[in-house]
Amino acid sequence: MANNYAGDEAALQLQDLLMSTDNVEDFLGRLAEFSAVTLSRTTGAEIECGVTLQRRKRMTTVAGSSPHAVILDRIEHSYGDGPCILALRIKEVVLLADVDEDPRWPGYQRELADKGCHSTLGVPLEIGPDAAAALNFFASDTGLFTEEAIAAAAGFADLAGRALRLAVRMGTMQTRAEDLQAAMENRTSINLACGVVMAQNRCSQDEAMAILTRVSSNRNQKLRDVAADVLRNLTNEEVRTHFDA
Template identity: 80%
Template structure:
């Protein structure tokens, strides 16, 4: 980050996050919340953050600072293109400054506008040879992601990438692969459970995610475990994500 003391503080906080989480998946959850908070304080307005993981040729939303952040990030995954995926492809920061005037992703931008999101910032993280990740920041207004903010976000992403690389290096190569695969598989279970709640309650995806999050909090149970319980009641087999070779 541009300010040494701020950068040192962020590095220490990211290290604490790493030490306080049991696996890569939990670290990604906490990273999304931490990253959203850091940019919110910087811009003086609420910023939400989704985390996209790319493993081989597949990308998936694996974490978010809020249920809404997960939904916003998944819009891009469903369409297969957008600032975050472009950031992964080019390994550089990609700004969507205004959903009304930028010509690059019209379908994506229409869906963002419908959700009240006016601008986004995709920031890539380096992980390893066969994996990458990106932070997808969402702003409710235009003009939030100034040149200074982009520079700070890139510096923060560099620190976060180092912490994430350390997280995936802990243990054997096999356990690291399983950690990344688990992150995708658990998100699949959460998405499916969200669909079940939508069908049962005739509600929107955002409302369903809010219900799941509330149940998770009330039970003091991880969201992925709540999702697994819901799916266990309607299917006899395990829910798994199948990766492309």
């Protein structure tokens, strides 16, 4: 019951974070702080968190729970490999339990040790088909990323991923609705301009459209802009089409 309660609390807090941010990068910044605090409570020690965002195979550090976390996260990018990047690649949690003992990334691990970090945890976070992110946790000591801590990190990363995927889908739907409305408005402007040309030239609709298309080609101007010019010249003001949402 306690785990379920904690999960419910985390879900509510993540929803609040999502509702109070304007874009993915802003949310990931707030998520870094939330994740660091949450895992610090779980481990009983200070944990820092950096966030790596991957878009079209390009990876960048977009946020951190502290300036130091950002520096630590960027070290991995300078080497092009490490637990966070591996987590993104295989879509599984990757633990670097001891930078002095693990043989996988010697150069990267030496730099971490020089900056006071002795263990890390990379946790993937799925956003959508064209983007992914990973939470990169840093600890100044070893032995802190226990099974409980790893499960907690993976749990709220999964919750955050679900929230982000929903937000992305909603954003995509909103964009499509806005694109459709813009297309309808452009089509209406063109039809209105076509009617003006028909009246001025006493011609058919097809002939009027041919005139507008020819002007568009000659001016190297989009048809909707030609239509807007026709209507503006007729009324001496901008003509706007309106659709109720």
